[in-house]
Amino acid sequence: MNSSSTGLEWTEWLQGWRRLTYETLFQKIHAKHLQDPLLLPPLNGLNCIVTGATSGIGLEIAKQLAESGAHLVMAVRNTSFAHQLIQKWQRNETEYRSLSIDVIELDLFHLESVVKFAQEWNSRSKPLHILINNAGIYSIGQPQKFTKDGYETHIQVNHLAPALLSVLLLPSLKRGTPSRIINMNSLMHVIGVVDPQDMNFLTKKNKFTSRKAYSSSKLAQLKFSSILQKFLMNTNIHVMCVEPGAVRTNVTRDLPRILNILYQKMFFFMFDAQQGSRSALIAASDANILDYCSDLKAQECNVCAFIGCNCRISEPSKEAHNEITSFEIWNKTMEMVGLPAGGVDMILQGEEIHCRYGANSDR
Numbered sequence: 413m414n415s416s417s418t419g420l421e422w423t424e425w426l427q428g429w430r431r432l433t434y435e436t437l438f439q440k441i442h443a444k445h446l447q448d449p450l451l452l453p454p455l456n457g458l459n460c461i462v463t464g465a466t467s468g469i470g471l472e473i474a475k476q477l478a479e480s481g482a483h484l485v486m487a488v489r490n491t492s493f494a495h496q497l498i499q500k501w502q503r504n505e506t507e508y509r510s511l512s513i514d515v516i517e518l519d520l521f522h523l524e525s526v527v528k529f530a531q532e533w534n535s536r537s538k539p540l541h542i543l544i545n546n547a548g549i550y551s552i553g554q555p556q557k558f559t560k561d562g563y564e565t566h567i568q569v570n571h572l573a574p575a576l577l578s579v580l581l582l583p584s585l586k587r588g589t590p591s592r593i594i595n596m597n598s599l600m601h602v603i604g605v606v607d608p609q610d611m612n613f614l615t616k617k618n619k620f621t622s623r624k625a626y627s628s629s630k631l632a633q634l635k636f637s638s639i640l641q642k643f644l645m646n647t648n649i650h651v652m653c654v655e656p657g658a659v660r661t662n663v664t665r666d667l668p669r670i671l672n673i674l675y676q677k678m679f680f681f682m683f684d685a686q687q688g689s690r691s692a693l694i695a696a697s698d699a700n701i702l703d704y705c706s707d708l709k710a711q712e713c714n715v716c717a718f719i720g721c722n723c724r725i726s727e728p729s730k731e732a733h734n735e736i737t738s739f740e741i742w743n744k745t746m747e748m749v750g751l752p753a754g755g756v757d758m759i760l761q762g763e764e765i766h767c768r769y770g771a772n773s774d775r
């Protein structure tokens with residue numbers, strides 16, 4: 413560990429691990445007060461986009477939002493599987509209550525796909541009330557890989573692509589105010605170290621491991637979200653990060669088969685996907701959380717709302733509060749996703765902005 417402006421001191425790093433271990437082991441006890449499944453209010457009339465809605469936590473979030481009456485857009489890379497899921501869900505509905513669901517292709521490995529998705533949704537001129545950036549990867553133990561866009565895969569899928577999506581969808585979110593951008597974060601951000609000069613882990617000082625890449629991508633997302641909240645200060649668009657807890661899903665798919673089975677079966681303290689979906693669903697449906705977000709904006713707080721897996725407001729890491737490094741991450745992210753530095757203000761003023769990753773753009 414180093415002690416640079418974006419690094420972690422040893423003591424903070426150890427404290428981070430201690431918190432991670434404690435909160436993970438006792439998550440079921442801390443979430444004992446919650447319903448399972450949550451009882452959501454009627455969400456009729458709300459348009460919700462959920463990324464990664466074909467597996468794990470995202471699948472549960474999507475199903476429950478649709479069952480509560482929202483119009484759901486499944487933003488997924490496997491569209492045929494999404495259609496199969498919808499057919500299965502529809503079979504359980506009565507003829508008086510059918511689900512309202514669309515499927516649009518989105519592959520976060522390709523920033524061009526993100527631009528295409530946003531153009532497709534924005535062109536409908538509909539309000540967007542809730543965007544849930546849920547899709548993510550944790551390629552445990554895998555060697556370092558890069559996307560065709562040239563970025564390390566965790567940083568692209570977990571941070572860069574959702575950041576681009578959130579910014580490009582602002583015209584629709586503005587139409588849907590009060591609206592919410594909900595980022596599926598992780599408590600692992602507390603052990604993350606993100607260097608804006610080396611987001612791809614290319615230097616010796618910042619050597620790649622999958623754990624480091626995952627935790628750093630989540631810290632980068634939290635810091636970017638906190639600055640986005642500042643840019644959205646005078647709007648009724650709210651940005652939140654939520655953490656689902658340690659959840660039994662396909663996120664461990666890259667582990668060797670035997671380890672994967674052990675991981676899925678052994679750990680009694682883990683949530684199932686339905687339990688893991690609760691923090692995002694509360695963030696999407698609770699009215700009091702919007703008041704809390706407005707208070708944070710009014711106090712010009714340096715960090716956006718962070719909701720723990722027990723669905724209570726939680727405190728993100730000390731580094732997440734560091735406004736100077738958060739602005740560095742913001743600037744670097746906007747550059748990496750091919751957006752102008754003042755892009756958010758331009759969009760809010762109704763200007764069209766050009767993204768380097770749009771179709772037919774010169775890279």
Ligand SMILES: NC(=O)c1ccc[n+]([C@@H]2O[C@H](COP(=O)([O-])OP(=O)(O)OC[C@H]3O[C@@H](n4cnc5c(N)ncnc54)[C@H](OP(=O)(O)O)[C@@H]3O)[C@@H](O)[C@H]2O)c1
Pocket residue numbers: 463464465466467468469470488489490518519520521522546547548549550569596597598599655656657658659660661662663664
């Ligand atoms: N499980 C946990 O303990 C845990 C803890 C903290 C945070 N989280 C976060 O929770 C979120 C959901 O993870 P999960 O546990 O539910 O894992 P999961 O079962 O593996 O689901 C991940 C979802 O993301 C989608 N996805 C992955 N790469 C994508 C890409 N390039 N483009 C579009 N979609 C992509 C997957 O699509 P396919 O179905 O096509 O593969 C899948 O639907 C992630 O952001 C993860 O970091 C999970």
